[in-house]
Amino acid sequence: MGGLHYLAGAAIGSLIITQLYWVCGFLKMSITGLSAQADRSSGQARADVLVQGAVASILIAFIIILVSPLILDAGLWFVGDQQQTNQSTVDYFEIRIWGAPAALLNLVCIGWLVGQQRTTLVLAIQVVTNIINIVASLIFVYELDFGVQGVAAGTLVAEYSSTGMCLLLVVRVLASQDYFLGMPKLSALVSLANLNANIFVRNLALQFTLAFITLIGVTFGTEAAAINAILMQFFSLIALGLDGIANAVESLVGRAKGEKAFSSLKREVNAGLFWSSIIALVYAMLFWIFGQNILTLLSDNLALHKVFDEYHWVVVTLPLVSHWCFLFDGVYVGLTAGRTMRNTMLASTLFVFLPTFYVVDKFTHHGNMALWIAMLAFLGSRGVLLWGDYLKHVGRHPKTALFG
Known part of the structure; x- marks a missing residue:
């Protein structure tokens, strides 16, 4: 143009x-x-x-x-x-x-x-x-x-x-x-508004962490901003694959809740966890073996390729850590448990992501790497908190907790 x-x-x-x-x-x-x-x-x-x-x-x-x-x-x-x-x-x-x-x-x-x-x-x-x-x-x-x-x-x-x-x-x-x-009916709209409000806050917290990485990364220089853009592309590739499993689980878990079929719900969650683990392992292996080749498709800048070597382990680790939170996000969407999704996201953002970044940055003086270590901690925390909440409900009064 x-x-x-x-x-x-x-x-x-x-x-x-x-x-x-x-x-x-x-x-x-x-x-x-x-x-x-x-x-x-x-x-x-x-x-x-x-x-x-x-x-x-x-x-x-x-x-x-x-x-x-x-x-x-x-x-x-x-x-x-x-x-x-x-x-x-x-x-x-x-x-x-x-x-x-x-x-x-x-x-x-x-x-x-x-x-x-x-x-x-x-x-x-x-x-x-x-x-x-x-x-x-x-x-x-x-x-x-x-x-x-x-x-x-x-x-x-x-x-x-x-x-x-x-x-x-x-x-x-x-x-x-x-x-x-x-x-x-007005009552139905109010109920939907309450559910949406919780997920809205959850989405804002997630968006904050992604924006934080982008905006703070820029302050560390052009090289940091460029490598962050590349790493975000790898993260997007991971999200596209794992979201497929999460979307399937959303539907299957939701149907199980609607039918009050607790045994079916557990079966769908276990199947989803199995397949998300397989896909995460495939991603990790592909990134480990072909990471530089994928980078070549995104950029031919030789300096960026050298910097990528330092972050290669982050790319390999991302799918292994993140698939837990993707999967259990799908589970809790199916359960329409918006409050739990909101609370675990806020806790991971405020008490894991931000403290991890500032502590790692302070002791390593490698601010941009600190961002990605904080990101891994954030993703891991979300998965652990949601998984822990699910296990707690499965072990104690599952029908009341998950179907109430």
């Missing part, structure tokens, strides 16, 4: 929007659990969960659009005084933000479909949505010459197309049973 400020502006605008929607991921997590727990023989029970989530998503989207000027100003404040980049960011953001209703409703529909174990449909939606995004963006940018606004418009078209597909598929899933799409 003839200027780096277009790329920078689109990247910054997309980052603001993505982080905003990511924090709203509590909608998907809560609806997945509730959908899985809904009575399989009752189309009405499943429809009620969908409507509750849809109403909540539209209300939240309306609030986001209302305060979007403040959100944009906050994002631009971090960028600083870069006129061309700022203008591109504004051009992108002011179009993308109108996709909020579709984006949040998509979270609800996808969470509902995952809870109903219709993951093949979810895959189809994601593939078609991305194809639409690519094609629409190319048309708007190259054929219609809309510039950075065309990039945003292409994504907007894809988001609303995804909403249409989601709603059609949801109706198709419900079609075989009687149901009525009416306004949910």
